[in-house]
Amino acid sequence: MEKDKFDYFIKTEKNNWEVIIGLEVHAQVISDSKLFSGSSTKFGAKPNTQVSLVDSAFPGMLPVINEYCIEQAVKTGLGLNAKINLHSIFDRKNYFYADLPAGYQISQYKNPIVGEGVVTLDMPYGSKKIGIERLHLEQDAGKSIHDLSPDNTFVDLNRSGVALMEIVSKPDLRSPDEVNSYVKKLRSIMRYLGTCDGNMQEGSLRADVNVSVRKKGEKKFGTRCEIKNVNSIKFMEMAIDSEAKRQIELLESGKTIEQETRLFDTKKNETRSMRSKEEAHDYRYFPDPDLLPLEIKQSFVDSLKKKLPELPDEKKDRFIKKFKLTPYESNVLVSEIDISKYFEEVIKNADIKLAKNWIIVELFAVLNEKNLDIKDSPVSPKNLASLVNAISSGEISGKIAKKVFEIMVETGGEPSKIIKEKGLKQQSDPKELEKIVIKVLGENSDKVSEYKSGKEKLYGFFVGEIMKASSGKANPKLVNDILKEKLKK
Amino acid sequence: MSDFNKSSLSEIVSLIKSKKTSSLEVTNHFIKNIEKSKKLNSFITTCFEQSTENAKNFDKKKNFDGLLSGVPLAIKDLFCTKNVKTTAGSKILENFIPTYESSVTNNLWSEGAILLGKLNFDEFAMGSSNETSYFGNTINPIGKDLVPGGSSGGSASALAANLTPATIGTDTGGSIRQPASFTGTVGLKPTYGLCSRWGIVAFASSLDQAGPMTKNVEDCALLLEAMSGYDKKDSTSINKKKEKYSKNLNEKIKGLKIGIPKEYRVDNMPKEIDNLWKKGVDILKKSGAKIVDISLPHTKYALPTYYIVAPAEASSNLARYDGVKYGYRSKKGKNLIEMYENTRGEGFGNEVKRRILIGTYVLSSGYYDAYYLKAQKVRKLIKNDFDKCFKNVDAILTPSTPSSAFKIGEKTNDPISMYLNDIFTVPVNLAGIPAISIPAGQDDKGHPLGLQLITKALDEQKILNIAFAMEKGIGFKQSLSRWWE
Numbered sequence A: 001m002e003k004d005k006f007d008y009f010i011k012t013e014k015n016n017w018e019v020i021i022g023l024e025v026h027a028q029v030i031s032d033s034k035l036f037s038g039s040s041t042k043f044g045a046k047p048n049t050q051v052s053l054v055d056s057a058f059p060g061m062l063p064v065i066n067e068y069c070i071e072q073a074v075k076t077g078l079g080l081n082a083k084i085n086l087h088s089i090f091d092r093k094n095y096f097y098a099d100l101p102a103g104y105q106i107s108q109y110k111n112p113i114v115g116e117g118v119v120t121l122d123m124p125y126g127s128k129k130i131g132i133e134r135l136h137l138e139q140d141a142g143k144s145i146h147d148l149s150p151d152n153t154f155v156d157l158n159r160s161g162v163a164l165m166e167i168v169s170k171p172d173l174r175s176p177d178e179v180n181s182y183v184k185k186l187r188s189i190m191r192y193l194g195t196c197d198g199n200m201q202e203g204s205l206r207a208d209v210n211v212s213v214r215k216k217g218e219k220k221f222g223t224r225c226e227i228k229n230v231n232s233i234k235f236m237e238m239a240i241d242s243e244a245k246r247q248i249e250l251l252e253s254g255k256t257i258e259q260e261t262r263l264f265d266t267k268k269n270e271t272r273s274m275r276s277k278e279e280a281h282d283y284r285y286f287p288d289p290d291l292l293p294l295e296i297k298q299s300f301v302d303s304l305k306k307k308l309p310e311l312p313d314e315k316k317d318r319f320i321k322k323f324k325l326t327p328y329e330s331n332v333l334v335s336e337i338d339i340s341k342y343f344e345e346v347i348k349n350a351d352i353k354l355a356k357n358w359i360i361v362e363l364f365a366v367l368n369e370k371n372l373d374i375k376d377s378p379v380s381p382k383n384l385a386s387l388v389n390a391i392s393s394g395e396i397s398g399k400i401a402k403k404v405f406e407i408m409v410e411t412g413g414e415p416s417k418i419i420k421e422k423g424l425k426q427q428s429d430p431k432e433l434e435k436i437v438i439k440v441l442g443e444n445s446d447k448v449s450e451y452k453s454g455k456e457k458l459y460g461f462f463v464g465e466i467m468k469a470s471s472g473k474a475n476p477k478l479v480n481d482i483l484k485e486k487l488k489k
Numbered sequence B: 001m002s003d004f005n006k007s008s009l010s011e012i013v014s015l016i017k018s019k020k021t022s023s024l025e026v027t028n029h030f031i032k033n034i035e036k037s038k039k040l041n042s043f044i045t046t047c048f049e050q051s052t053e054n055a056k057n058f059d060k061k062k063n064f065d066g067l068l069s070g071v072p073l074a075i076k077d078l079f080c081t082k083n084v085k086t087t088a089g090s091k092i093l094e095n096f097i098p099t100y101e102s103s104v105t106n107n108l109w110s111e112g113a114i115l116l117g118k119l120n121f122d123e124f125a126m127g128s129s130n131e132t133s134y135f136g137n138t139i140n141p142i143g144k145d146l147v148p149g150g151s152s153g154g155s156a157s158a159l160a161a162n163l164t165p166a167t168i169g170t171d172t173g174g175s176i177r178q179p180a181s182f183t184g185t186v187g188l189k190p191t192y193g194l195c196s197r198w199g200i201v202a203f204a205s206s207l208d209q210a211g212p213m214t215k216n217v218e219d220c221a222l223l224l225e226a227m228s229g230y231d232k233k234d235s236t237s238i239n240k241k242k243e244k245y246s247k248n249l250n251e252k253i254k255g256l257k258i259g260i261p262k263e264y265r266v267d268n269m270p271k272e273i274d275n276l277w278k279k280g281v282d283i284l285k286k287s288g289a290k291i292v293d294i295s296l297p298h299t300k301y302a303l304p305t306y307y308i309v310a311p312a313e314a315s316s317n318l319a320r321y322d323g324v325k326y327g328y329r330s331k332k333g334k335n336l337i338e339m340y341e342n343t344r345g346e347g348f349g350n351e352v353k354r355r356i357l358i359g360t361y362v363l364s365s366g367y368y369d370a371y372y373l374k375a376q377k378v379r380k381l382i383k384n385d386f387d388k389c390f391k392n393v394d395a396i397l398t399p400s401t402p403s404s405a406f407k408i409g410e411k412t413n414d415p416i417s418m419y420l421n422d423i424f425t426v427p428v429n430l431a432g433i434p435a436i437s438i439p440a441g442q443d444d445k446g447h448p449l450g451l452q453l454i455t456k457a458l459d460e461q462k463i464l465n466i467a468f469a470m471e472k473g474i475g476f477k478q479s480l481s482r483w484w485e
Helices: A067-079 A176-193 A233-252 A298-307 A312-323 A327-334 A337-346 A352-370 A381-392 A398-411 A415-421 A430-443 A445-452 A458-469 A476-488 B009-017 B023-036 B048-060 B103-110 B153-160 B177-183 B217-227 B271-286 B299-320 B336-347 B350-363 B369-389 B415-422 B426-431 B460-474
Strands: A009-011 A016-028 A091-094 A104-107 A117-123 A126-139 A143-145 A154-156 A163-169 A205-215 A225-230 A260-265 A270-276 B043-046 B072-076 B114-119 B167-170 B186-189 B210-214 B257-261 B290-294 B395-399 B435-442 B448-454
Touching: A009 A233, A016 A176, A016 A233, A067 A126, A067 A163, A067 A176, A067 A298, A091 B299, A104 A126, A117 A176, A126 A176, A176 A205, A176 A233, A176 A312, A176 A337, A205 A233, A225 A233, A225 A270, A233 A260, A233 A270, A312 A327, A312 A337, A327 A337, A327 A352, A337 A352, A337 A381, A352 A381, A352 A398, A381 A398, A381 A415, A398 A415, A430 A445, A430 A458, A430 A476, A445 A458, A445 A476, A458 A476, B009 B023, B009 B217, B023 B043, B023 B048, B023 B072, B023 B114, B043 B153, B048 B114, B072 B103, B072 B153, B072 B167, B103 B114, B103 B167, B103 B217, B114 B153, B153 B167, B153 B177, B153 B210, B177 B186, B177 B435, B177 B448, B186 B217, B186 B460, B210 B217, B217 B435, B217 B460, B257 B271, B271 B290, B271 B395, B271 B435, B271 B448, B271 B460, B299 B350, B299 B369, B299 B415, B299 B426, B350 B369, B369 B426, B395 B460, B435 B460, B448 B460
Parallel strands: A225 A260, B072 B114, B257 B290, B257 B395
Antiparallel strands: A009 A016, A016 A163, A016 A205, A091 A104, A117 A126, A126 A163, A143 A154, A205 A225, A260 A270, B043 B114, B167 B210, B186 B210, B186 B435, B395 B448, B435 B448
C-alpha cells in the first residue's frame, strides 16, 4: 500500500514517538584473497582450510595490505558519493576472544579510507537523503561454533582476515521501511560496483542497528542502544520495531534508557541485553605499527572514477527518459543490476511497454514464487523477447501468451516451438472464425433472441463460448467484428 | 687444524672457500666448544645432528659463492627457525616449533650459513641482563658472576666465548649494543626497515630491528650484508638495493664531522666511561675527523617515551599467546576467560607481565592521550633532534652504556635501575636510525666497555667505516681463560 506522507510514529495513549535509527553495515569485500594475507575467501570451504600463518597469528607473522581491497573500498566510497581520504590509518582494536587469533582486529579508527557521503532513497513520500558518516576497512574475525559439542567450542578461522567494509550511516533513518530501503539501496550500489555480493545468507552483509526514540517534535536525540549483528533485512525491521517499543515502554513508565549493546532474539522477537556501557570493551585502539599509513594518490581515485559503471540512480533517470518508464517501474527495474541487465537485453528486440509489464508482473511473480534470482530465471531474456514479439505481431493473444509463458517457466523452452507444438497459434482466418461464430450462435438461439430483445449483457457470454470453442486461440478482434456483424442480422 | 677460536667470521669464510678447511671441521669445532660450555647457559636449543648433516652437505657442493659459505652460526631464539624449536625465552612458547623460517635467517642460510642452535635471551627480549629468560640466566664469559647484558645476552655470551663465530640479535632499545658493550664485542642495530621483521617474534614492532653481533667490524659488515634486504612480506621493510658493506669497508674518515652530544654526559657516570669517550674522540681526531659539540635536547625524555611506546606495542603483540592455537595452555580454568588468565598467568614471567600491564594501561581510554599519544609526539621531537644534528655532522659518538657489566641479581629487584641501563641506546630506536657499539677498552675491574656511533638512516656504510677506523686506533684485545670449560 502506498502512502504519500511519512507517518511512522509509534502512538501510545500519551504520546507520539519518533524512532531514530543509524546503521553500521558490514559488507564483505569481493576479493579472491583476504585483507592482509593471500588466503582464499571462498565461502563454504571445510573449516580451517583457508587459513594462512598470518590469519592464525603465528609468532612473527606480519600483515601486508591487499591492494585490490583498497580499490574496492575506494570504488564503494565513490558509489556513495563520499569523500575519499588519500591518507588513512590502520589501527588495532584489542580484545580477547577465541576466534580472534591475534588478540586484535586490524581496523580503521580515527582515519578511515572514506569520509562523508550520501545515499538517496526513493520512498513513497518522496526521495530522502541518508548521510554516510564514513566507510572503513577492517578484518573479519573467525567463527566460534558452540553447538557441535556440549563441552567444547570449535573455532573456524576461514573467515579470519576476510576484508569487510564497515559503512556507518548518520542517524538519519526514521522507520523500518527506510532501513529496508537503505540496506537494499546500499546492496544494490555495491552489486553494481562489484564490491560486495550482498549475500545475507552467507553473512556477506550484516548490520549493527542503533535505535533511540524521542517524542515527536523533540530536537534532542534519546539514549541509543546498539543491536549487534543482525543478518537479514526482515530481522532488522523486526528488531527496530521491538526495540523502539521497549524503549518507549521504559520511558513512559518513568524509567531511563541505559546505553548498551543488545542482541535480537529472532524466535522471541525481542532484544536482550548483551553488555552494558560499564561492561563495554576498552578496545585500546592504536595505529598498527606493522602497517605504514595508507597513502593513495588522487590519480588512482580519478582512474577508478572514470571506470565506474552506471549506478542505480543514473540508470533510473536514463530509463525514465529513454524508455518512458514511470519512476516506480524504473526503480523496480534498476533495483538490482541483474534485473536491469535482463530488461535491457529483452528490449533490444521487443516492444518496451509490453516487455516491462511482462518482467514486472509475470516474471517477478514466478521468481518470487520459486525464490529465484533473475540470473537463474528459467525464462531467458531472448525467449521473453520472442514471446513479447509473438504478442505484438498478433501471432498469439495475451491470454495464450500466459499459457505459453507457463510452459516456458516449466521447460525453459522457446516460445515459437511451444506455440507450434501445442498448436496455440491465434486463429485469425475470418472464414474459419465465422464458422465457429455461426455454430455457437446456432447452439444458443434462445440466448440470441434474448440478446436481440435487449439483454445486451449476453454479448460477453457469446465471446466466452466462441473462445472456448476455439480453445482460446481465436483472434479476439476478429471475433468481435464477426460477432457484432452476425448479431445485427 | 686452525684454531678457530682465534679466527674471525671473515677468516673462517675464506678458509672454507679456499678449501683450507671444511664446513664440517668448523662445525665440529664449535659443537665441541658448545658442549664444553654448558655453564654459561647461553643456548636454549642445539641442533647438532642437523648442523653436521648440513655441513656435510655443504662440503659436497662443488661451487658455492655465498657470503657465509659453510659457516655454522647460533641464532637468538627470537628468530623463527623451521622445524627447530623457537621459544622466545618464554614458557608460553616452550615447545613451539615453527613451520616457517624468518626472512633474516633464511637470508643467512641462502648465503651458505648453517644453524648451530638457538641462543638464550630475556623473555620476549624484555630485559637488559638475560635474567628474565624462562630458561635461566646466561653467564657473561668475562666473569662468572656477571650478566652478559640483554636482551641478546646469550648471543653476546656465545660470541665472546667462541661458541659461534658470529651471531645475530634483535635490538628494540639496546638489546644488541648493550650486551656487545658488556662482552667486548661488536653489535650493530641497523636502520629500522633494513632487515625484515618477518618471522621474528615481535616485541615492539615500531622499534624491533635485527642486527649482526660479531668479533670485529669487518665481520659486522659481512653479516649485515648477508642478513639485510628488502622483504615484501614486511610492510615496514625498506625497498632499496642491497649494499656491499664488506667490499666497500674502509677506514678513510678524514674530514668527517663527528658530533659529541652534551646530553649524554649523565650524572654519576663512572669516570672510566668519560675517559673512554675522550679516548674515542682522540682516536677520531687522529684519523682526521672533526669533532663538533652538539645538542640533542630531548634526550632525557627518550627513556620514559620508550617505556610507554614499547610496552604499548608489546601488550598488543603478546595478546596472541592465549593458549588457544599453539604454545602453552594451562589445564586450569572452567571457562575461556579463566583459561586465558591461567595460561598467561603461568606462561609469562614477571617482567613480561609488568610490561603488558604498563602497555595496557597507557593505551586505555582516558590515558591514551596523556601517555601513548604524548609519547608519540615526544618520539617525533627526538627524531627531529637527530635530523637537525645530521645536517651538520656525519656521525655521533657516545658511550654505549652508563656502566660495565653488572652482577647477576644486582638489579633484578629494581626495574627502574635496570631500565636506566638503556639510557644511551634507546633514543636511536625511537628515531629508527642505525647505531653500532664497538669495544673501546676496559674499566679498572677489567670489564669491557663500548662506544656507540650513530648516523642518519641508511648510513650503514659510513657507520661501519668510522667504526672500522676507530677499531684500528683502539686496538682492543680480549683474551679469556675459558674458565667455564
